Structure formats: C-alpha cells, structure tokens
Amino acid sequence: MRPDDWHLTHDLDAFLQRAGDFLTARPATHTVLLTVLDGLRRGGVHAYSEEDPLFGVLETDGQVTAALLRTPPYWINLTPLTGEQSDALAARLASAGHRLPGVSAERDTAAAFVDAWQRHTGAEASLRWRQRLYRLGESTGPEPAPEGAPRIAGPADRAQVARWFEEFGASIGERGHQDSGAWADSRIAQGGVILWETPDGTPVSLAAVTPEVAGQVRVTTVYTPxxxxxxxxxxxxxAEAGRTARASGAAEVLLFTDLANPTSNGLYQRIGYRPVTDFAVYGFA
Structure with a gap:
C-alpha cells in the first residue's frame, strides 16, 4: 500500500460526501468521529480551535475502507486499520510535516499506528488511557436507588452545568479544551443534561449526552462533586440519561469508561451497559 492512497483534506463537506456512508454504517464503532463531525457541522469547522481540522479517507477498489479525523488541539482519531494501512498513513502524515499530540482508536489499531509513527518520526509514545466502549442493553437503575429524582436541566441551570463541566474536565485532565458556557448552552438546548436532585431540590449529580447522530447518542459527561x-x-x-435518550428515539446509547477505574466499569454494567470493544489513547512526545 502506498502512502498516497490516503486522501487528506481540510474540507468538511468533501470529507462527508466521501466518508459519510462508511461512518454511519457502523455508528457504535465510529461514535467519536460521528459526534465530533456533528459538532463541526453545528458549530463550524473551527469549533474546537482556530487551526483547521484534518480529515482523511482511504479507498480500496472504489470503496471507503478507513477514515481519520483530527480537530486540534486533540489527538488523531482513527477507524480500525490494518498494520499496513497504519504504516502507509504514518508515512503520509510524517512526510507532510504533521505533528501529532497522540492517537485514539480501537486498541489494536492504536498500537499499530504508534509503532508506525515511531518508525517514521522517532517520536516517543506513552499510553494515556485504556478505554472500554459500552452499549446500553436493558436499562436498570442502581440498587438501592438514592433519594431524590431526576430532571432535565433548563436555562436556569446554566451556571451550575457550566461549572460542573469545568470541574469534570479538570478531573480528567482536559480542562480548558472547550468553552464551558457554550457547552452548557448546547447541551441544555438539546435537552441532553440530566440532573439528579435530592428531595429538597438540590442538584447533586449530572449526566449529559451528545446530540443524536446516526441513531446513537453517547454519554460523555458524568459528574458528582x-x-x-x-x-x-x-x-x-x-440511568435516567439513557432512558431519556431512548424515549427520544435513540436506537443506541453508548459510553466510554476508563479501564483503570474498576468502580465506574462495575457501576455501568450494573445499570445495563454491555462491552462493545476496547480503545486506547496514546500521547506522543
């Protein structure tokens, strides 16, 4: 396989025209790319930074077989690749002078790309996260159920939601990568933020989902002080966020967990989530 078999572009519309059907055919596996692309359609291609995003498509015999997406300052996101495909992509990006902060992909693809990137650039790599993608099966609440009740956050909750989003980002090392106020406005407008309140009406926890795209939503932010x-x-x-998403018509509800956190992995399985596949995120020096 030649490096120039990969078609790279900064044009969102051209990328979607070429790769859209390929991505939506496997919405669970491609959930990150689909939701980020939806965000770029809604907020503009510079929704994450002033630097142009990078898109890529690999075609074999006229059929799209792989794709990539990078929205600076974040790492590159890859669909599943073979070792040969990873090597060709690394060679293409390195020869074009691209500097990558890291890679996120299914576990084997991420490892193969790391090896290829190191061969072509000499960069050092370190494993940042091992993640597991889960799909909601039969939704069940935690037992015993806590006191209180859920409600959908509204405009009056904006300051609380924005503050908790900032605190959530700080807790996972991603503080400042997104404007908290804009994030709160977007999620509240779509009805995508669930607050759990104690009987006296005090919010004590938050769960937020992405907008629906290709029949799926993903729980991305779960935070309790x-x-x-x-x-x-x-x-x-x-659990309520999942039920609400399904009641709104989502065919699939997904979420990622950090495999280094057995508490959260156990919790999500107890409320109905089942493993799909493992992902990995590596950082490049």
Whole structure:
C-alpha cells in the first residue's frame, strides 16, 4: 500500500460526501468521529480551535475502507486499520510535516499506528488511557436507588452545568479544551443534561449526552462533586440519561469508561451497559 492512497483534506463537506456512508454504517464503532463531525457541522469547522481540522479517507477498489479525523488541539482519531494501512498513513502524515499530540482508536489499531509513527518520526509514545466502549442493553437503575429524582436541566441551570463541566474536565485532565458556557448552552438546548436532585431540590449529580447522530447518542459527561460521591447519584443520573435518550428515539446509547477505574466499569454494567470493544489513547512526545 502506498502512502498516497490516503486522501487528506481540510474540507468538511468533501470529507462527508466521501466518508459519510462508511461512518454511519457502523455508528457504535465510529461514535467519536460521528459526534465530533456533528459538532463541526453545528458549530463550524473551527469549533474546537482556530487551526483547521484534518480529515482523511482511504479507498480500496472504489470503496471507503478507513477514515481519520483530527480537530486540534486533540489527538488523531482513527477507524480500525490494518498494520499496513497504519504504516502507509504514518508515512503520509510524517512526510507532510504533521505533528501529532497522540492517537485514539480501537486498541489494536492504536498500537499499530504508534509503532508506525515511531518508525517514521522517532517520536516517543506513552499510553494515556485504556478505554472500554459500552452499549446500553436493558436499562436498570442502581440498587438501592438514592433519594431524590431526576430532571432535565433548563436555562436556569446554566451556571451550575457550566461549572460542573469545568470541574469534570479538570478531573480528567482536559480542562480548558472547550468553552464551558457554550457547552452548557448546547447541551441544555438539546435537552441532553440530566440532573439528579435530592428531595429538597438540590442538584447533586449530572449526566449529559451528545446530540443524536446516526441513531446513537453517547454519554460523555458524568459528574458528582467529590463530597457527594458514593451515594448512587451518578448511577441514577446516568440511568435516567439513557432512558431519556431512548424515549427520544435513540436506537443506541453508548459510553466510554476508563479501564483503570474498576468502580465506574462495575457501576455501568450494573445499570445495563454491555462491552462493545476496547480503545486506547496514546500521547506522543
């Protein structure tokens, strides 16, 4: 395979015309690319930074077989690749002078691309996260259920939602990569934020989902302030977010977990989530 078999572009519309059907054919596996692309359609191609995003398509015998997406300052996201495809892509990007902060992909693809990138650039790589993608099966609430009830966040909750989004980002090392106010406005407008409240009406936990695209949504933000954890609030909010998404017509509800956190992995399985596949995120020095 030759490096120039990969077609690279900064043109969102041209990329969607070429790769759209390929991505929507496997919405669970391609969930990250689909939701990021939806965000770029809604907010413009510079929704994440002033630097142009990068898109790529690999075609074999006239059929799209792989795709990539990078929205600076984030790492490159890849659909599943063979070792040969990874090597050709790494060679193409390296020869064009691209500097990558890292890669996110299914576990084997991420490892293959890391090896190829190191061969072509000499960059050092380190494993950042091992993640598991889950799909919601039969939704169940946590047992025992915590006191209180869920509700959908509204405009009056904007400051609370934005603050918790900032705190969530800081807790996972991604603080400042998105404007918290704009994120809160977007998620509240779509009805995509569930708050769990105690009986006196005090919000104690948050679960938020992406807009629906290709029949799927993904739970991306689950946050409970540290002093309120261990009481079942996060599980209850997440379960309600899944039920609400399904009631709104989503065929699939997905989420990622950090495999280094056995507590969250156990929690999500107890409320009905089942493993799909493992992903990995590597950083490049």
């Amino acid at each position: 540290a002093h309120l954890r261990g009481r079942g609030y996060a599980g209850a909010a997440t």
